[in-house]
Amino acid sequence: MAQPAHAQPERAESDIPLVALFRHNLWANLRLLDACAALDEQQLAAATAGTFGPIYNTLKYIVGAEQGYLIRLTGRQPENPLRREDNPDVAALRTYARHSGEGLIAVAAGTAPSDVVHLEWDGKPWPVPASLILTQAINHATEHRAQVTTILTQQGVEPPDLSGWAYVEEHVTPTAAE
Numbered sequence: 286m287a288q289p290a291h292a293q294p295e296r297a298e299s300d301i302p303l304v305a306l307f308r309h310n311l312w313a314n315l316r317l318l319d320a321c322a323a324l325d326e327q328q329l330a331a332a333t334a335g336t337f338g339p340i341y342n343t344l345k346y347i348v349g350a351e352q353g354y355l356i357r358l359t360g361r362q363p364e365n366p367l368r369r370e371d372n373p374d375v376a377a378l379r380t381y382a383r384h385s386g387e388g389l390i391a392v393a394a395g396t397a398p399s400d401v402v403h404l405e406w407d408g409k410p411w412p413v414p415a416s417l418i419l420t421q422a423i424n425h426a427t428e429h430r431a432q433v434t435t436i437l438t439q440q441g442v443e444p445p446d447l448s449g450w451a452y453v454e455e456h457v458t459p460t461a462a463e
Contacts, residue, residue: 303393303419310426311386312455313447314351317430318344318382320437320445322375329375331440336432341375343436347429348378351385354422357402358392358415393419 300308321329321344329341337343349367356362367373367381392415400415434444445451 307390307393309452314382316445318379333436343433348382355385355388
């Protein structure tokens, strides 16, 4: 049976919980982008009160923010960055999302509790635990994915199930009872 386009390889036995969270995050982003790829321009421009804005802008914002978190965590610019003035189609956003999502998985796998990222805030050094930037990345994406699913629902479009349980159903094979 072919895996859905948004599926990822089975969880590695060595995955730590933080890596599992980022695998789910990437899967949910790709699943949402796959669902939104079928929308027309009017649907992608739909918004509702209490959300970030139109579906397309929110998707682009999720992807751009994840790229920004990855840059902060690694200190490296991507080869092909998503710039604010760019307006790629949803398929291209998916490519950006996959790249940054895989990068965040790798960072999550190698982050120690003592790792600190040195940022600047108001002209002053700001040492931030890497774990908190990773926390923000998960929280940010989850919040904005929920906003997109709200807009989809209000447009009469059934949103994809992005829950942890849906992820488990796709990625964990049940075992026979002993």
